[in-house]
Amino acid sequence: MEADTVKLTLPISNDRDHIQGQDTAPVTLVEYGDYECPYCGQAYPIIKQVQNKLGNKLRFVFRNFPITQIHPHAQHAAEAAEAAAAQNKFWQMHDNIYEHQEALDDNHLEKYAVIVGLDLAKFKKDMHNHAYAGHVREDFLSGVRSGVNGTPTFYINGTRYNDSWDLETLLETLRSTIK
Numbered sequence: 001m002e003a004d005t006v007k008l009t010l011p012i013s014n015d016r017d018h019i020q021g022q023d024t025a026p027v028t029l030v031e032y033g034d035y036e037c038p039y040c041g042q043a044y045p046i047i048k049q050v051q052n053k054l055g056n057k058l059r060f061v062f063r064n065f066p067i068t069q070i071h072p073h074a075q076h077a078a079e080a081a082e083a084a085a086a087q088n089k090f091w092q093m094h095d096n097i098y099e100h101q102e103a104l105d106d107n108h109l110e111k112y113a114v115i116v117g118l119d120l121a122k123f124k125k126d127m128h129n130h131a132y133a134g135h136v137r138e139d140f141l142s143g144v145r146s147g148v149n150g151t152p153t154f155y156i157n158g159t160r161y162n163d164s165w166d167l168e169t170l171l172e173t174l175r176s177t178i179k
Contacts, residue, residue, distance in 0.1 A: 006160035010142035012061055016135070018090045020051065021059035026178045030061040030155040032143040035078060035097045036071035036104055037151045044098040046167050053171060057178055062094060064139040065151050073104035075136065080109040082132030083123050084116060092116040 008030060012019070021028075031047065033040040051060055064081070066074030077097050084093030096112040097104065106127065113123040126132065143153065147160060154161040154170075156177055163169055 006147040008155045008158045008160075009145040016138075018062045018085060018094070019059060020091065022056060023059065025059035026057055027054070027174050028059040028061065028157055029174065030063065032063050032065040032139070032146075032148045032151060032153045034065055034067050034071055034074045034151040035081070036074040036101065037067065038101075040152045041098060041101045043152045043165055046165060046170065049167055050171055050174065054174060058174065063143060064136045065143045065148055065153070066136065066140065067151060075133070076106060076109060076127070077104045078136040079127060079130060079132045080113065080123075082135050083126040084113065084118055086126065086132070087118050087122065089116045089118055093118075
């Protein structure tokens, strides 16, 4: 299978995915990311800039792809973001984790939970019970089935994007997709 024909296998769903932007946006960017991955950390502000520049023309979806073999805190960070999602604070936690990527141990994740205004007792219980490990695994497996083999991996309107994700290149590709 050629890389440029790799498709997203799990359709985007408002019920399970974390989405910023409208369903009617002409372009959808999906990221499979790992909270401890330094490249995902570099991509994070670029995605923010792209969202800012494209506004309502872009729908952004984030899915978890923790590479636990090299990132020991990635799984728990993903579970923390999902626990925050259960309290309607996914994007706040997502941003906080990426903005403090160098400190992702459980004590710091609890600190971020407080910062974003989560019910800390519920958060701690969810983390202790790995309440959202299944969701993280579903994301991961959907990524594997979609050809993800590293992070960040992006899909534009369901097709894998293999070019550079520097601001200019990504923005130009997304704009050309909108036309």
